[in-house]
Structure formats: C-alpha cells, structure tokens
Amino acid sequence: MRGAKEITGTIRLKENLGLSKSKSFEVAIIGGGISGLCSALFLKQLGCNVTIFEKDKLVKSEGAGIQLTSNGLLVLEKLNLDRLAVEAGLKPNNLCLFDETDFKSVGSLEILDRLKARYGRSFITLHRSLLIKILFEKVKEEKIKVNFNSRALPLVLEDERNIYISCKGKKIEKDLIVVADGVGSTWKKNIFREIKADTISQSAYRFVLSKKNLPPIFSKNNINLFFGKGRHFVTYPTGKNGMINFVFCKREKGQMINNWKEKVTKQKFLNDFELNESLKICLPDVQKIYRWPIIESEKPTTLHKKNVVMVGDAAKSMLPYMAQGANKALEDSCELANCIKDFPLNVDEALKSYSKRRIKRIHQFDQVSRLNEKVYHLEQRVLRKIFFVFLRCLTRLSPNLFFKRLDWIYNYKA
Ligand SMILES: Cc1cc2nc3c(=O)[nH]c(=O)nc-3n(C[C@H](O)[C@H](O)[C@H](O)COP(=O)(O)OP(=O)(O)OC[C@H]3O[C@@H](n4cnc5c(N)ncnc54)[C@H](O)[C@@H]3O)c2cc1C
Numbered sequence: 001m002r003g004a005k006e007i008t009g010t011i012r013l014k015e016n017l018g019l020s021k022s023k024s025f026e027v028a029i030i031g032g033g034i035s036g037l038c039s040a041l042f043l044k045q046l047g048c049n050v051t052i053f054e055k056d057k058l059v060k061s062e063g064a065g066i067q068l069t070s071n072g073l074l075v076l077e078k079l080n081l082d083r084l085a086v087e088a089g090l091k092p093n094n095l096c097l098f099d100e101t102d103f104k105s106v107g108s109l110e111i112l113d114r115l116k117a118r119y120g121r122s123f124i125t126l127h128r129s130l131l132i133k134i135l136f137e138k139v140k141e142e143k144i145k146v147n148f149n150s151r152a153l154p155l156v157l158e159d160e161r162n163i164y165i166s167c168k169g170k171k172i173e174k175d176l177i178v179v180a181d182g183v184g185s186t187w188k189k190n191i192f193r194e195i196k197a198d199t200i201s202q203s204a205y206r207f208v209l210s211k212k213n214l215p216p217i218f219s220k221n222n223i224n225l226f227f228g229k230g231r232h233f234v235t236y237p238t239g240k241n242g243m244i245n246f247v248f249c250k251r252e253k254g255q256m257i258n259n260w261k262e263k264v265t266k267q268k269f270l271n272d273f274e275l276n277e278s279l280k281i282c283l284p285d286v287q288k289i290y291r292w293p294i295i296e297s298e299k300p301t302t303l304h305k306k307n308v309v310m311v312g313d314a315a316k317s318m319l320p321y322m323a324q325g326a327n328k329a330l331e332d333s334c335e336l337a338n339c340i341k342d343f344p345l346n347v348d349e350a351l352k353s354y355s356k357r358r359i360k361r362i363h364q365f366d367q368v369s370r371l372n373e374k375v376y377h378l379e380q381r382v383l384r385k386i387f388f389v390f391l392r393c394l395t396r397l398s399p400n401l402f403f404k405r406l407d408w409i410y411n412y413k414a
Pocket residue numbers: 030031032033034035036053054055056060062063064065066067128150151152153180181182183186260311312313314325326329
C-alpha cells in the first residue's frame with residue numbers, strides 16, 4: 001500500500017511541476033558524497049531525472065568513523081535504508097568522559113537504552129565507507145545515472161536566467177543544480193563569493209586500530225571523550241569490524257591545508273601530542289595517521305542562487321564538536337526534497353524556503369559547536385577542574401539534563 005501511495009505522490013508531483021509527459025525535471029548533483037547520493041535518491045523519488053557528477057573514478061571509501069543520531073537515521077528511514085545502516089553500525093553502550101591528563105573518569109552515561117527511549121531511534125557509529133556503500137547501492141538500484149571522472153564546474157553567463165555546468169569541455173543545462181561538492185566547494189567560491197571558507201587553525205588527527213590489542217579503556221563498546229588542555233580526543237567503534245576510531249583535535253599555529261589524505265608520521269603525531277602512557281602503548285599498532293584540517297566556512301546568508309542550491313559541507317562545513325557532519329548532510333538532502341514537494345510549481349520559492357529553513361538550523365549548530373570547542377579545549381587548569389566537577393555532578397545526579405540540551409538536534413524531524 002505504501003509503495004502505491006508513493007508512486008501516486010510522484011506522478012502528482014510531476015504533474016504539479018508542470019512537466020509534460022515528454023519533458024522531465026532535469027537535476028544535476030555535483031559530488032557523490034553523503035549529501036550528493038542522498039539528495040539524488042530523494043529527488044528521484046519525486047520523479048526528477050537525476051544525474052550525479054563525481055570528479056573521481058569511484059565513490060570514495062576513504063575516511064574513518066562517523067556517528068549517526070536519530071535525526072540522521074530518520075532521514076535514512078524515509079529511504080528505507082535505516083535498517084541497513086543500523087545493521088552495518090554498532091550501538092555504543094556508554095558515553096565515558098575523562099580528564100586527558102591522568103585518564104581519570106569524570107563521568108559516564110548509559111546511552112544505549114537512554115537515547116533509544118528518548119528519541120525513538122538508536123545511536124550508531126560506523127565507518128563512513130559503509131554509509132556511502134549503502135547509499136550508492138540504492139542509487140544503482142534506482143538506476144540513477146552517475147558520471148565518474150567528471151569534474152563539474154559552474155558556468156555563469158551574464159543575463160542568463162540559469163547557471164550552467166561545464167564538464168569535459170561541454171556546456172550542460174539543467175533545471176536544478178544541487179551542489180554537494182564538500183568542504184572546499186569550488187561552486188561556492190565561484191557563485192557565492194560573499195561566503196568565504198575560513199580555515200580555522202585546528203586540525204584533526206585520525207587513525208583506526210583493531211580492538212584486539214587495545215587496553216580495556218579503548219576496546220569496550222563505548223564512546224570515550226578525553227578533555228585536555230587546548231585539545232581533546234575521542235574514540236569509538238567504527239562498526240562490527242572490530243576497529244576503533246581515534247580522533248585527536250587540537251589548535252594549530254599555522255594555516256592548515258584542505259586535504260583528507262595528508263599522512264603524518266608517528267613522530268610528528270608524537271611531537272604534537274605528548275601522549276599519556278595508556279595511549280602510547282597503542283602506537284606500535286598504528287599503521288597510518290591522517291591529519292585533516294578543521295574547516296569552517298563563514299555563516300551563509302543564503303544557500304541558493306538562480307537554479308543552484310547547496311547541501312552538506314558545501315552549504316556549511318561543520319566544526320566536529322557535535323559529530324553532526326553526516327547527520328546535517330542527510331537532513332539537508334531530505335529538506336531540499338521536502339521544500340520542492342511543498343512548492344511543486346515554483347522552484348524559486350522551494351529553494352528560498354529550503355535556504356531559510358536550513359540557515360536557521362546551521363546558525364544553531366554553529367553556536368553550539370563553537371561553545372563546545374571552547375569547553376572541550378579549556379586552557380586553564382582551574383577552569384578544567386571546575387568543568388570536571390560540574391560533569392561529575394551532572395552525570396550522576398541528572399543524566400537526563402545532559403541530553404535535554406541536545407533535544408533540538410536529535411529530535412529534529414526533517
Ligand atoms: C574522502 C572523505 C573522507 C571523509 N571521512 C570522514 C570521516 O571519517 N568522518 C567524518 O566525520 N567525516 C568524514 N568526511 C566528511 C563527511 O563526509 C562530511 O562532513 C559530510 O558527510 C558531508 O558530506 P558531503 O557529501 O557534503 O561532502 P563530501 O563527503 O566531502 O563529498 C563531496 C564529494 O564531491 C566530490 N567533488 C568535489 N568537487 C567536485 C566537482 N567539482 N565535481 C564533481 N565532484 C566533486 C568529491 O570527490 C566528493 O566525493 C569525509 C569526506 C571525504 C571526502
């Protein structure tokens with residue numbers, strides 16, 4: 001029954017979009033990451049004729065762990081992909097908080113049942129490549145066209161109503177261009193010149209390790225968050241593959257380069273992080289350490305221009321202090337389709353509505369991430385100690401209050 005209803009809805013939308021039987025609504029998606037693949041699926045559901053342009057020869061399996069919360073899982077539920085994601089991922093038992101200097105606990109919260117009860121959906125951690133695989137399999141099943149090795153750039157002709165795509169020397173015209181080209185978005189630089197990418201002086205070092213040889217503090221099925229001086233690090237499982245994701249964030253003095261593949265030596269990592277002994281004993285097993293820049297773009301005032309709209313990290317790259325990058329990308333994709341459904345006869349209005357809705361949320365994310373960054377990286381010892389006393393009391397006496405401040409994130413229904 002549900003399928004029949006969806007199909008009727010799709011046909012109605014096609015009619016509403018004013019499309020004749022012979023003319024379909026042509027959409028290009030720039031980028032085959034989480035937001036690009038997800039947007040393609042939602043827009044295909046609406047009856048649009050979707051083509052993805054991906055600059056690389058395949059969808060990328062690089063990366064490490066991501067966290068999916070109820071707001072992101074709800075979006076996957078709408079694509080009937082939530083079950084696959086939950087099966088691929090792992091549900092952590094507890095959120096454990098530590099003082100990084102001595103590895104002493106400053107609080108612990110049971111999250112497995114608590115989050116499910118509070119938000120109706122599980123909280124899962126998994127490798128980014130697993131989510132990409134799930135989305136890409138569905139893209140293939142839906143027979144959405146994907147052009148690999150296709151770096152697509154904007155072609156702006158003055159006085160034209162629409163912006164075009166330039167790809168492999170060809171000019172391509174589309175009714176809607178969804179820009180999902182990630183953190184260093186070339187489209188944003190070219191079309192939305194007023195929004196500057198602002199590489200803040202912080203970096204994230206990442207590696208994964210098999211839980212087999214790790215000390216118990218890391219190998220358990222928990223999220224461990226360690227607060228240090230001007231830095232923090234977090235560890236969690238990347239799914240059922242027995243691997244643990246380690247992410248170290250710290251302030252940097254110099255400018256960072258935008259590169260997901262910058263490998264650093266163990267020595268460099270050691271020089272940058274004076275490691276606690278419990279952490280040092282893990283190092284012999286580390287094969288590759290990557291350093292990623294923490295990039296934050298200026299707060300946008302609009303996410304659309306003419307027939308172009310931005311989603312995911314292109315719309316706004318997120319500071320990693322709420323672990324919401326993938327969830328926001330999923331929300332964006334779903335909300336874009338919702339707005340097109342709300343204004344089926346008027347794409348301009350649909351994009352305006354999307355922009356307004358998402359900017360409000362982006363600003364909220366921004367405020368809280370900045371606050372979290374300050375708190376996670378407290379430089380003064382006394383302030384850190386006060387913060388730890390506060391965490392001890394909060395986690396013991398009122399664990400629900402801890403999550404109350406996050407309700408607006410996890411309860412969001414795209
Ligand atoms: C290789 C990689 C690994 C990552 N690993 C992690 C991780 O482990 N943990 C984490 O929290 N976040 C990770 N991220 C970031 C995370 O995916 C994003 O924060 C979030 O999911 C939003 O994704 P997105 O689809 O907007 O952008 P992205 O995931 O960055 O995807 C953008 C896509 O656009 C393509 N592209 C760029 N320019 C063009 C162009 N001109 N034409 C065509 N295609 C183009 C890129 O090749 C890429 O596939 C990673 C991103 C990448 C690219």
